[in-house]
Amino acid sequence: MQVKGISAYGAYVPSLRMSRKAIAQAHSWALPSLRGLGKGTRAFCSWDEDAITMAVESVRNCLKNGADGAAPIGALTFASTTAPFADYQNATSVAAATGLPSNIQASDASGSLRAGTSALLNALQNSRSESALIVASDCRLAKPGSVQEMHYGAGSAALAVGSDNIIARFVGSESNATQFADHYRRSGADHDYYWEERWVRDEGYMKIVPATVNTLLEKTGTPADAIQHFCMPGTLARLGAGLAKKLGINPEAVVDNFAADIGDTGSPQALLMLIAALEKASPGERILVVGFGAGCDALLLEATDAITEYQPAVPLSTVNDHARTVEHYNQLLSFSGQLQLDWGMRAEVDNKVSISQLYRSQDQVTGFNGGECSSCGAVQFPILSTCVKCGSTEPMSRKSLADESARVATYSSDNLQYYPAPPMYWGLVQFDNGARLLMEMVDVNAESFDVGTPLRMTYRIKQKDDSRGLHRYFWKATPF
Amino acid sequence: MATGIRDKVAILGMGCSRFGERWDSGSEHLAAEAFSEALDDAGIEKNQIEAVWSGSALDNINVGNSAIPLAMALRLEGIPISRMENMCATGTETLRGAAYAVASGAVDIAMAIGVEKLKDTGYGGLPAPTKGTLNDLWFPYGSAPAGFAQLAAGYRAKYGTSREDLKRALAHVSWKSHQNGVKSPKAHIRKAIDKDTILNAPIIAEPLGLFDCCGVSDGAACAIVTTPEIARSLGKTDIVTIKAMQLSLSAGRESATADWDGSYVRNTRIASQKAYAEAGIRNPREELSLMEVHDCFSITELVTMEDLGVSKDGQAVNDILDGFYDADGSVPCQIDGGLKCFGHPIAASGLRMTYENYLQILGRAGERQIKDARIGLSHNLGGVPYNGVAAVSIIGRYEQ
Incomplete structure (x- = not known):
């Protein structure tokens, strides 16, 4: 043995x-x-x-x-x-x-x-x-x-x-x-x-x-x-x-x-x-x-x-x-949900997850895979039917973004949007491999955060659906 | 080779409701208010209108989908009415639909109307919309000011502008619009605000404070269009025609590739270049008499000055602080107070901008009338800078 x-x-x-x-x-x-x-x-x-x-x-x-x-x-x-x-x-x-x-x-x-x-x-x-x-x-x-x-x-x-x-x-x-x-x-x-x-x-x-x-x-x-x-x-x-x-x-x-x-x-x-x-x-x-x-x-x-x-x-x-x-x-x-603050009417949104949509896009949303264009090589998220760079409609291969190095391209700290840990930082994240997408940014230190700050990816709850219990999970960016 | 719509469509009449927190009015009242003014101005009967484009952006809190609520409100029976929605460009889009109908010869007289009732939500600001089942799974749903504030981060990074200098220019943008709004009887906010108050206001989305954000208002605006020939035959002597209407939408380049640096709005650049070509404008800084731009937030107005080619890239801060866009400047911008103070009932805004340009060109702008207004540009931005829609339209005196 x-x-x-x-x-x-x-x-x-x-x-x-x-x-x-x-x-x-x-x-x-x-x-x-x-x-x-x-x-x-x-x-x-x-x-x-x-x-x-x-x-x-x-x-x-x-x-x-x-x-x-x-x-x-x-x-x-x-x-x-x-x-x-x-x-x-x-x-x-x-x-x-x-x-x-x-x-x-x-x-x-x-x-x-x-x-x-x-x-x-x-x-x-x-x-x-x-x-x-x-x-x-x-x-x-x-x-x-x-x-x-x-x-x-x-x-x-x-x-x-x-x-x-x-x-x-x-x-x-x-x-x-x-x-x-x-x-x-x-x-x-x-x-x-x-x-x-x-x-x-x-x-x-x-x-x-x-x-x-x-x-x-x-x-x-x-x-x-x-x-x-x-x-x-x-x-x-x-x-x-x-x-x-x-x-x-x-x-x-x-x-x-x-x-x-x-x-x-x-x-x-x-x-x-x-x-x-x-x-x-x-x-x-x-x-x-x-x-x-x-x-x-x-x-x-x-x-x-x-x-x-x-x-x-x-x-x-x-x-x-x-x-x-x-x-x-x-x-x-x-x-931990043990204190229900009055977050105002902006928090009154319905976060129902479309389960069939989630299943269809699971490798993107859960696995954080972007698509790599077989014609021009552009890495992109989300994967739509047509390449964002060259317009090719060939099927794209999957490219994980979870461990790709990335930086802040643009951002703001949002005091208006309902968010359980205000302010909500969000903006465009630029990956070194060319991919870019809009992401939530968490565990941010306001003093040292700006365009160019290096980021890594972390898997988190995006939004909670307390009435149905199926929360949305997605990836967020956090400073290194 | 397409020739565009320059001088093919004349504005026969326009109307605009009073903008503001219209607690006493529903969409149907606002629509009727703008419609009746436009009809009077056009000097025609209701039954002469052959086709209508009706805009409302937020159907979930407004009147619902389809154009039936508008047909009901104005009792417009048995004619084609299309409901239009293209975010904050909705109002301009209704005018484009009506103008194209006239230019094509499909109808003689068409109408564009935009109505938005935003103040029935129970809170300030705009509601968070869904963006479809796929985007709902990954898209960070932030507020509109934070979406536009991304421009500030991109602009600072590109030009090395200090946070303080940018903030001062942004304060001047809002200060100027508050000055102008005082002279607009139909404006939502008619109060001058000093720069210190603007600079020290609570932050909504860094770096934008309370006074960097436009008003959320109820309102409606309306335009009736026809050909210049018909306008003349109806007795109009002072004719304003559409010189250009252009639109550009994002297809992912800004938000999904490294091709965009965050310091400008690509759609505005594309739409304005096409509009200048359609209108035959070679130097907008010299040729435009006035501008009504989409100042949903002060930073949007700042980058728009560069996107429209009126300020050189990186120079908008200086032009703004020099007073170039003030009421007594070279190209007055937001002479009616803009979205900032006139207000921003989404689907009405594009038409409200055209309304101000129209009044100015006809010399009917009262206390805020500028000298020798010949060409007016209006500009809308829907969505967010990196994922949106820009509309640029130009109207002017008909000189044939």
Whole structure:
């Protein structure tokens, strides 16, 4: 049997960070006890981001970081507890936006925060593809004023699993299914319901995790002190350190859980910690990854010699480079739909999507493919029946614009148009390959933005159709 | 070889309703107001009109589609009436339809009318229209001022104009139109505004502030056309004829290729060059008596001065600040207040511009009459600078 392992990774965290102090201050009139948690920041989704858009970004990063190599990708699993669709496969939406072929095995995984590690485990143990992608993505919603509101974050992690060029080989795993309700959320409900933290820690984490991990270490013949990287998700205070101590794992092996600046991202959290470990690991080092939720997954991986050569184009370590801290707590509520502002009559528009039109133009709208004229070579968007440059009516070949370099040709910041994050920046985007189209521009820093500013493309929600639930997704431009 | 329509069509009569927030009037009242003035001016009976082009741009908030509402409003029974819609060029397009009908010999007397009732939405500005099922999936739906503000970014980048200098020229554009609007009894906004107020107004779409944007108004305007010979036979001695009517539409070059730098409007350049050829104008800076251009936003008027070839490229800022286009300048522009102050009921605007040129040429412009008006140009821009429609029409004294 061929050795399986991880060959590439990609991470994505929204650039928006909510100041926890601002959250605590907003609630201080009623819930002064939150002040103690008011340190650092947590990531949150912009109004136009969700688990699908974040998954698209982390998969794109994973492809750039090597997954788009020799082995054909044969499977994609999307793991999330906050998937936008209950029935309209989310994995397929991610595949369509990331240019994966249609002959892949696509599936969604859900049911607990363990969905990410379970999907990884499934790919490592069962995938017959030469290369399988798994992506975990969560945009977690917490009730205003709850402790969870302080802890929860948002993000996505993607991993490529295969046998070629693996940077960490799969050593073994152990799983446990226990009906343990540290929290739960009924289908269709907005918020989680939680039980007492002390019980969760003592009866849940401190018992279920050690039993599972010890079995894994035993059957793989691995001494606990031979673990160099311990990825223990969850943001209960000192959870990783406490478990390491109980298990006999070196305290230095505990991988940072991103609690300080990103927060608890849910199903991707264990995988983000695994990625962080991979960015530090040397050949031969062992990485223990735990997923917790209705029981527990424990996976053991070992870094290979190839890890020294692995140079990710978009490393996780740069994830905070573009972070922007927000002090307006209402922005978090508004972006997550928990506060309905009066946007005026301009917001009263019907955003019904024509599904047959979407299907007909999916490779353009979702895949962001322009057309390349077979007569004159002009790249253009959208693809109409006649070339914009030479007038040829020959069929055009597809040319992806998603990763093409581009610049601002013209722009304005629009205070009049209804937009959930005003002002709305939009204008003509000029691609280096000659294509040009009018686009929305997001995450703009007004001071440094002008004609000529370099742009990259990001997959986002264009408009929301709250009455029918099928939002429009399209690409937007954002400064490098 | 086509000869164009120069001097083939005379304006027999024109009418224009009072523009503004006409809370008391619906489309049908506005249409009747413009129509009755035009009919009186033409000196004919209603039943002498043989064909009508009826313009309304925003059917979703106006009277609905087709020309039936207009036929109902004016009780025009049993004659061909076509509904015309070509964005902000709609009014001029109705006149083109009527003029072509007369020039072709299909009818002796035709009418163009544009009506727009914008103030029944419940908010300021224009509603966001859909652009079709494909565009709905990817097109960023921004406001009209932000669409035209793209010109400011392109213009600054091309000529290295500072934000401050451009803003000062834009303020002069609006200041001038406010000065002029005071003297227009039918104008929507009749109030002079000082430049500091204009410069310090809230930003609508960078760099355009409140006073860089035209009025959103209700209104209607109407023209009745015939041949110069028939006009004479009906007793007209002072005859105004159409010298040129040209139109140009985007086919994607500006918005989908690198061929456009954002500093001008290609359609205006194409349409005006064709119009000058049709009208026999060689030097517009010298030959035009006055201009009514599509100043939906101050930046639009600024680049239009270059697109029409009246200012040299890169020189509009200087010409504007020098007062070249002021009421007492060499080529007065927006002498009636323009879209900025006369108002902009979309489908009526092109006809309202022609109405002002017509009054000026006939010496009937009252307090704002300029000296020796012989040739007047009007210009409309529909859509956005990179994806739109431009109309240029020229009228003048009939000198044969």
